[in-house]
Amino acid sequence: MAAYAFGIDIGGTxxxxxxxxxxxxxxxxxxxxxxxxxxxxxxxxLIAAQIREIxxxxxxxADAVRGxxxxxxxxxxxxxxxxxxxxxxNFRDYPVAGKIASLTGLPVFIENDVRLYIxxxxxxxxxxxxxxxxxxxxGTGIAAALINNREIxxxxxxxxxxxxxxxxxxPYRCACGLHGCLETIVSATGLxxxxxxxxxxxxxxxLSDFHPDPDMLTAKDISDAYDRHDPxxxxxxxxTGKLLGRTLSYLVPMLSPDAIIIGGGASKAGxxxxxxxxxxxxxxxxxxxxxxxxxxRALRNEEAGVIGSALYAFRMxxxxx
Amino acid sequence: MAAYAFGIDIGGTxxxxxxxxxxxxxxxxxxxxxxxxxxxxxxxxLIAAQIREIxxxxxxxADAVRGxxxxxxxxxxxxxxxxxxxxxxNFRDYPVAGKIASLTGLPVFIENDVRLYIxxxxxxxxxxxxxxxxxxxxGTGIAAALINNREIxxxxxxxxxxxxxxxxxxPYRCACGLHGCLETIVSATGLxxxxxxxxxxxxxxxLSDFHPDPDMLTAKDISDAYDRHDPxxxxxxxxTGKLLGRTLSYLVPMLSPDAIIIGGGASKAGxxxxxxxxxxxxxxxxxxxxxxxxxxRALRNEEAGVIGSALYAFRMxxxxx
Numbered sequence: 297m298a299a300y301a302f303g304i305d306i307g308g309t310x311x312x313x314x315x316x317x318x319x320x321x322x323x324x325x326x327x328x329x330x331x332x333x334x335x336x337x338x339x340x341x342l343i344a345a346q347i348r349e350i351x352x353x354x355x356x357x358a359d360a361v362r363g364x365x366x367x368x369x370x371x372x373x374x375x376x377x378x379x380x381x382x383x384x385x386n387f388r389d390y391p392v393a394g395k396i397a398s399l400t401g402l403p404v405f406i407e408n409d410v411r412l413y414i415x416x417x418x419x420x421x422x423x424x425x426x427x428x429x430x431x432x433x434x435g436t437g438i439a440a441a442l443i444n445n446r447e448i449x450x451x452x453x454x455x456x457x458x459x460x461x462x463x464x465x466x467p468y469r470c471a472c473g474l475h476g477c478l479e480t481i482v483s484a485t486g487l488x489x490x491x492x493x494x495x496x497x498x499x500x501x502x503l504s505d506f507h508p509d510p511d512m513l514t515a516k517d518i519s520d521a522y523d524r525h526d527p528x529x530x531x532x533x534x535x536t537g538k539l540l541g542r543t544l545s546y547l548v549p550m551l552s553p554d555a556i557i558i559g560g561g562a563s564k565a566g567x568x569x570x571x572x573x574x575x576x577x578x579x580x581x582x583x584x585x586x587x588x589x590x591x592x593r594a595l596r597n598e599e600a601g602v603i604g605s606a607l608y609a610f611r612m613x614x615x616x617x
Numbered sequence: 618m619a620a621y622a623f624g625i626d627i628g629g630t631x632x633x634x635x636x637x638x639x640x641x642x643x644x645x646x647x648x649x650x651x652x653x654x655x656x657x658x659x660x661x662x663l664i665a666a667q668i669r670e671i672x673x674x675x676x677x678x679a680d681a682v683r684g685x686x687x688x689x690x691x692x693x694x695x696x697x698x699x700x701x702x703x704x705x706x707n708f709r710d711y712p713v714a715g716k717i718a719s720l721t722g723l724p725v726f727i728e729n730d731v732r733l734y735i736x737x738x739x740x741x742x743x744x745x746x747x748x749x750x751x752x753x754x755x756g757t758g759i760a761a762a763l764i765n766n767r768e769i770x771x772x773x774x775x776x777x778x779x780x781x782x783x784x785x786x787x788p789y790r791c792a793c794g795l796h797g798c799l800e801t802i803v804s805a806t807g808l809x810x811x812x813x814x815x816x817x818x819x820x821x822x823x824l825s826d827f828h829p830d831p832d833m834l835t836a837k838d839i840s841d842a843y844d845r846h847d848p849x850x851x852x853x854x855x856x857t858g859k860l861l862g863r864t865l866s867y868l869v870p871m872l873s874p875d876a877i878i879i880g881g882g883a884s885k886a887g888x889x890x891x892x893x894x895x896x897x898x899x900x901x902x903x904x905x906x907x908x909x910x911x912x913x914r915a916l917r918n919e920e921a922g923v924i925g926s927a928l929y930a931f932r933m934x935x936x937x938x
Contacts, residue, residue, distance in 0.1 A: 444772065460870050473904065
């Protein structure tokens with residue numbers, strides 16, 4: 297009998313729910329507003345309702361579903377199934393896995409959302425040919441996850457928070473209190489920040505004409521201006537890519553990955569961003585790493601979260617761990 | 618019956634051999650010159666002879682010895698037991714584990730020497746209270762190893778080569794061809810290099826009087842001058858420590874270690890080096906890491922290599938891997 301797992305990606309805005317086959321095929325996906333202000337229990341009910349709804353819709357028997365994987369933002373204790381802290385969802389020490397298990401009767405596994413997104417890409421996406429994958433999600437912020445032979449690296453619990461590496465020469469203060477954190481530049485927010493600054497400084501750029509209020513500038517606007525050969529947009533993209541490439545040059549000799557995957561919303565900038573990342577990274581790498589490292593974009597960007605979460609559930613259900 | 622393992626540390630100068638109990642007690646240790654110019658087979662014979670000699674000397678039965686762990690410099694394939702490349706020993710694609718196994722009749726496990734040194738410190742030394750340990754050996758060069766829940770992190774094979782992270786502001790070309798590699802400053806060699814440069818520049822320093830030829834200056838000389846309040850020696854030690862601290866601030870958010878262990882010959886500089894490392898590291902760390910990270914010196918510096926190698930053999934012999 298075919299086997300399935302649900303993959304859930306709880307974001308600040310939406311809860312994505314997908315039913316996924318063992319072959320990583322996404323059978324069905326739904327999305328509802330998260331509504332965190334209505335309380336933790338409500339969010340749990342929304343997830344259980346999505347699961348029931350998808351089972352009804354697809355006609356797949358609950359008996360064919362092996363488990364549920366849930367990606368949560370913030371700090372998670374996967375062993376106890378607890379969301380330790382997810383500020384924007386108002387979760388604190390909340391037993392997510394236990395709640396969903398009691399609502400659905402299924403085994404439930406939770407992990408940090410970035411790790412599950414990258415897990416999905418590593419085992420069944422851009423990284424599936426590589427044993428050791430360093431993956432990044434570049435979105436509102438930037439974070440990383442390390443997957444080795446299908447094992448998620450956790451460290452002391454806060455592994456992967458590369459957005460808070462302070463980099464010399466970055467002039468911005470971060471919300472975390474540090475000065476010059478990587479994600480103040482290398483993120484969708486950071487790209488928009490640089491565009492706003494350029495307009496405010498009166499630089500000659502197409503970006504000045506995109507919106508009545510420069511605060512409305514987005515990462516996508518920079519890609520659009522880039523494609524129209526705007527020198528300011530090109531400079532912002534190259535500066536951002538180079539800072540990321542330089543930061544990766546600090547990490548690669550320690551981690552020795554086979555592949556670096558760049559995902560998340562801002563990775564839609566594609567080669568505009570990835571080319572300068574590679575240039576700066578490879579210019580600063582010892583020869584032993586240069587020939588054995590690929591830098592690629594995520595393949596299943598919109599779906600990697602739910603697919604990764606479901607594949608993680610399958611992985612955790614394997615008898616050999 | 619008490620159980621033992623041999624730990625071997627093959628260095629460019631000496632081969633250290635230790636008989637170690639399951640409780641990590643070092644029962645007996647010997648050291649012979651490596652003599653790599655006499656060929657790979659000869660080096661293997663030297664190891665087998667040391668093992669026989671120690672068994673004779675201690676009167677411990679070969680039946681009580683469970684296995685042999687061997688730390689090799691350079692690139693190792695632990696699964697196949699092969700030294701892929703150890704330039705200064707003239708080893709290339711040589712089946713070290715198989716040779717020693719056939720000479721001794723014991724199960725043999727090999728790994729990179731830095732990883733086994735740090736493995737020893739992580740499971741039975743300065744890191745034994747911590748699950749996730751990032752360890753450094755600062756000697757002729759600098760390298761790192763990551764031990765998570767007693768598992769050695771390998772990545773794509775070249776993990777831990779942090780000596781070849783290029784750092785902005787380091788003016789020296791590295792033997793590897795890159796510019797500004799960390800180990801051109803943060804190593805015993807790098808400390809001596811800075812001392813020679815200071816003397817050559819005619820700086821007012823006690824270091825000028827230590828040797829007739831400034832090329833004879835060593836890392837230890839800098840510690841000695843430091844203790845006599847020499848401002849140049851103090852500045853060299855602080856600069857070196859701060860560069861290492863800053864580099865660690867790039868790695869900690871990615872790895873989230875519970876403990877950082879600083880070992881190797883240059884760690885004999887002690888707090889002269891470790892205090893500026895900590896200052897610079899903690900000044901650049903996100904608050905979530907600051908309270909949950911200790912930076913400590915290796916406990917079993919002279920013996921960590923052989924003890925770590927032996928404990929690794931015990932670890933590999935455990936049925937659950």
